[in-house]
Amino acid sequence: xxxxxxxxxxxxxxxxxxxxxxxxxxxxxxxxxxxxxxxxxxxxxxxxxxxxxxxxxxxxxxxxxxxxxxxxxxxxxxxxxxxxxxxxxxxxxxxxxxxxxxxxxxxxxxxxxxxxxxxxxxxxxxxxxxxxxxxxxxxxxxxxxxxxxxxxxxxxxxxxxxxxxxxxxxxxxxxxxxxxxxxxxxxxxxxxxxxxxxxxxxxxxx
Amino acid sequence: xxxxxxxxxxxxxxxxxxxxxxxxxxxxxxxxxxxxxxxxxxxxxxxxxxxxxxxxxxxxxxxxxxxxxxxxxxxxxxxxxxxxxxxxxxxxxxxxxxxxxxxxxxxxxxxxxxxxxxxxxxxxxxxxxxxxxxxxxxxxxxxxxxxxxxxxxxxxxxxxxxxxxxxxxxxxxxxxxxxxxxxxxxxxxxxxxxxxxxxxxxxxxxxxxxxxxxxxxxxxxxxxxxxxxxxxxxxxxxxxxxxxxxxxxxxxxxxxxxxxxxxxxxxxxxxxxxxxxxxxxxxxxxxxxxxxxxxxxxxxxxxxxxxxxxxxxxxxxxxxxxxxxxxxxxxxxxxxxxxxxxxxxxxxxxxxxxxxxxxxxxxxxxxxxxxxxxxxxxxxxxxxxxxxxxxxxxxxxxxxxxxxxxxxxxxxxxxxxxxxxxxxxxxxxxxxxxxxxxxxxxxxxxxxxxxxxxxxxxxxxxxxxxxxxxxxxxxxxxxxxxxxxxxxxxxxxxxxxxxxxxxxxxxxxxxxxxxxxxxxxxxxxxxxxxxxxxxxxxxxxxxxxxxxxxxxxxxxxxxxxxxxxxxxxxxxxxxxxxxxxxxxxxxxxxxxxxxxxxxxxxxxxxxxxxxxxxxxxxxxxxxxxxxxxxxxxxxxxxxxxxxxxxxxxxxx
Numbered sequence: 001x002x003x004x005x006x007x008x009x010x011x012x013x014x015x016x017x018x019x020x021x022x023x024x025x026x027x028x029x030x031x032x033x034x035x036x037x038x039x040x041x042x043x044x045x046x047x048x049x050x051x052x053x054x055x056x057x058x059x060x061x062x063x064x065x066x067x068x069x070x071x072x073x074x075x076x077x078x079x080x081x082x083x084x085x086x087x088x089x090x091x092x093x094x095x096x097x098x099x100x101x102x103x104x105x106x107x108x109x110x111x112x113x114x115x116x117x118x119x120x121x122x123x124x125x126x127x128x129x130x131x132x133x134x135x136x137x138x139x140x141x142x143x144x145x146x147x148x149x150x151x152x153x154x155x156x157x158x159x160x161x162x163x164x165x166x167x168x169x170x171x172x173x174x175x176x177x178x179x180x181x182x183x184x185x186x187x188x189x190x191x192x193x194x195x196x197x198x199x200x201x202x203x204x205x206x
Numbered sequence: 207x208x209x210x211x212x213x214x215x216x217x218x219x220x221x222x223x224x225x226x227x228x229x230x231x232x233x234x235x236x237x238x239x240x241x242x243x244x245x246x247x248x249x250x251x252x253x254x255x256x257x258x259x260x261x262x263x264x265x266x267x268x269x270x271x272x273x274x275x276x277x278x279x280x281x282x283x284x285x286x287x288x289x290x291x292x293x294x295x296x297x298x299x300x301x302x303x304x305x306x307x308x309x310x311x312x313x314x315x316x317x318x319x320x321x322x323x324x325x326x327x328x329x330x331x332x333x334x335x336x337x338x339x340x341x342x343x344x345x346x347x348x349x350x351x352x353x354x355x356x357x358x359x360x361x362x363x364x365x366x367x368x369x370x371x372x373x374x375x376x377x378x379x380x381x382x383x384x385x386x387x388x389x390x391x392x393x394x395x396x397x398x399x400x401x402x403x404x405x406x407x408x409x410x411x412x413x414x415x416x417x418x419x420x421x422x423x424x425x426x427x428x429x430x431x432x433x434x435x436x437x438x439x440x441x442x443x444x445x446x447x448x449x450x451x452x453x454x455x456x457x458x459x460x461x462x463x464x465x466x467x468x469x470x471x472x473x474x475x476x477x478x479x480x481x482x483x484x485x486x487x488x489x490x491x492x493x494x495x496x497x498x499x500x501x502x503x504x505x506x507x508x509x510x511x512x513x514x515x516x517x518x519x520x521x522x523x524x525x526x527x528x529x530x531x532x533x534x535x536x537x538x539x540x541x542x543x544x545x546x547x548x549x550x551x552x553x554x555x556x557x558x559x560x561x562x563x564x565x566x567x568x569x570x571x572x573x574x575x576x577x578x579x580x581x582x583x584x585x586x587x588x589x590x591x592x593x594x595x596x597x598x599x600x601x602x603x604x605x606x607x608x609x610x611x612x613x614x615x616x617x618x619x620x621x622x623x624x625x626x627x628x629x630x631x632x633x634x635x636x637x638x639x640x641x642x643x644x645x646x647x648x649x650x651x652x653x654x655x656x657x658x659x660x661x662x663x664x665x666x667x668x669x670x671x672x673x674x675x676x677x678x679x680x681x682x683x684x685x686x687x688x689x690x691x692x693x694x695x696x697x698x699x700x701x702x703x704x705x706x707x708x709x710x711x712x713x714x715x716x717x718x719x720x721x722x723x724x725x726x727x728x729x730x731x732x733x734x735x736x737x738x739x740x741x742x743x744x745x746x747x748x749x750x751x752x753x754x755x756x757x758x759x760x761x762x763x764x765x766x767x768x769x770x771x772x773x774x775x776x777x778x779x780x781x782x783x784x785x786x787x788x789x790x791x792x793x794x795x796x797x798x799x800x801x802x803x804x805x806x807x808x809x810x811x812x813x814x815x816x817x818x819x820x821x822x823x824x825x826x827x828x829x830x831x832x833x834x835x836x837x838x839x840x841x842x843x844x845x846x847x848x849x850x851x852x853x854x855x856x857x858x
């Protein structure tokens with residue numbers, strides 16, 4: 001159980017990577033952009049991959065009437081997400097520590113994982129809602145209006161995960177270092193749960 | 207038996223046919239070779255060349271940028287000439303670059319580019335080039351690929367033995383071709399001999415920002431100073447100049463300056479003179495010369511007229527200057543990578559003369575002088591001679607080095623490049639050029655560490671090399687592979703203007719330093735507008751200042767009223783883009799200058815003097831975006847007497 005507790009603590013601490021590294025990354029390449037433009041999505045806001053990428057994405061998007069990329073202060077998510085992550089880290093470390101000291105059951109590790117998963121899915125759902133709004137809530141006076149074959153206005157929603165072609169742009173959306181660290185961290189808490197379960201089962205059979 | 211004989215005969219006949227086929231197949235062999243050569247210069251679409259070549263534009267006054275081995279031209283950098291393509295020399299910001307003591311001189315004859323060096327190696331920070339006609343030296347940045355500085359050279363005339371730099375870029379050196387009265391005076395041309403002087407200028411280069419300053423001028427006898435090169439390695443601290451017209455003729459030089467069997471290479475110990483000057487030696491003389499500096503933050507050039515220059519009389523500094531007899535009006539003066547050999551390319555000589563730096567020092571030490579000229583000791587030809595290349599060709603002009611112990615000399619009259627070995631002086635190979643080669647370039651061929659893979663010859667005569675284009679043609683250049691024993695002709699490509707000489711460098715030394723944009727946050731132009739809120743139109747008497755911005759795909763403002771006939775309208779336009787390769791252009795109907803091409807983050811100014819009442823359009827000239835054609839606007843011009851107030855707007 002000692003080992004499981006340590007892994008639980010480590011796994012939770014990996015979430016701190018989200019304060020240093022982007023959670024997600026969206027790259028936009030086009031014939032005119034052999035070096036693609038890109039945005040890194042941090043839990044505290046959106047930044048360009050290169051210094052002027054956000055400005056240049058906004059500049060191009062004005063033709064199709066998309067809103068500018070929100071500043072950190074324009075979205076409640078960017079103030080709430082960091083607090084949630086910090087809370088989860090503290091919770092995870094505390095559970096891990098108590099587990100280490102054998103004060104709580106390994107089942108708490110699973111509890112933390114499930115809570116984090118629910119929060120993560122909610123976060124993704126919220127992020128996807130923003131992408132939908134960003135890609136389809138267009139200025140009616142847009143310079144270029146493109147419609148689908150059925151006559152409805154084309155949506156420029158970037159994919160939540162994976163690749164999509166949007167007009168001349170190839171858009172790729174993937175987790176970034178912070179996101180991967182979070183996934184590894186969450187997986188470690190599952191490992192901690194498994195390990196905790198094994199040691200406690202061993203004890204009962206003895 | 208008969209059958210056997212018959213079939214044997216048939217086989218022999220077939221064999222003979224095959225063999226003869228092989229013999230006649232020699233041309234098809236060379237065909238296979240040349241397709242191999244095609245591969246050597248083929249750069250697949252989207253791939254990059256391995257070397258940059260900075261080829262002077264000669265009488266275009268500019269510098270062109272090429273790629274090797276493809277021979278593709280990437281850019282023309284305006285230096286000494288107005289360039290309507292981007293407004294250089296027309297915009298208010300760049301007009302000061304072409305100011306001289308003679309006033310605004312919008313043209314020159316650019317000859318010898320040389321890339322800055324550190325410890326004898328190309329460092330790729332700047333390229334320097336001389337203006338021949340109205341003596342000037344320019345410094346071009348290899349991060350912006352723009353001319354950053356031009357300094358005029360007083361007391362000089364025909365700035366030809368220039369612009370060569372010392373091994374740590376301590377100095378860029380500018381020698382005069384013509385000797386002239388110093389100071390200038392109203393005197394008979396016939397009094398040339400003994401009265402005219404030749405100024406050799408040592409221009410210091412600030413190691414940090416490259417700014418140039420004339421440290422001193424050596425006032426030499428009235429010869430013509432043709433070309434020069436710095437010593438390097440063991441001969442660092444010396445500079446060598448070829449001379450012709452040591453006869454000091456003032457007319458019909460083609461005959462009168464070709465009489466002496468030997469002219470001189472002047473060897474100048476600049477370190478000694480520098481020390482003399484640092485101790486207060488030499489004297490300041492009145493002069494007038496312009497010093498023009500372009501600033502990347504203000505995007506503006508300033509021109510200052512300097513009023514004096516320090517001159518040094520060589521006979522006042524014993525041991526600083528010597529004359530080395532060199533046969534027959536030597537042209538090129540080239541120093542090998544080790545600094546030991548000084549090649550004097552005697553253009554009317556049958557042999558190529560090579561001097562030894564070590565022998566020169568010995569002769570000086572032992573004071574073995576053949577005489578003196580105007581107080582300058584003359585050394586004995588034989589004492590200094592390292593060797594000569596016997597009968598290598600006709601009309602030797604210039605030599606470069608591959609860093610592997612070989613030298614390559616151009617021969618104008620026999621139209622060829624000859625490869626020979628330093629030390630043994632044996633000719634190894636010769637290859638024709640098309641036609642009448644002047645300079646040749648090996649990347650780093652004028653440094654301690656040449657990159658001996660390619661060599662290219664720049665020719666003076668084109669004739670039938672390309673599809674005919676009338677009496678006037680671009681010049682031709684040929685690229686050779688020099689990595690093997692024999693030179694191999696790879697490519698023939700046209701060059702722009704009169705490609706006099708070139709400096710080349712491996713691409714990796716500079717390509718990653720190339721700038722993509724100018725940051726708006728660093729823009730310090732006094733008339734910049736960084737947003738719509740900054741745009742305005744301000745009247746100051748007859749002068750009207752328009753603070754305008756441009757971004758895909760509009761100008762702000764794009765409707766301007768209240769301009770009157772007789773006004774001077776200054777369009778100060780800032781390109782708000784911060785994206786790579788999104789310049790915008792600006793053209794105004796009837797503007798009697800040029801367009802502006804404005805890079806992202808830059809501010810430039812075009813002056814327009816409206817002469818007619820009406821509503822006059824302007825537009826973006828650089829196809830910037832899908833809505834480029836919509837990027838346009840109007841200026842209303844009213845009679846001089848009208849009372850219409852200034853008004854400006856966008857999207858109203």
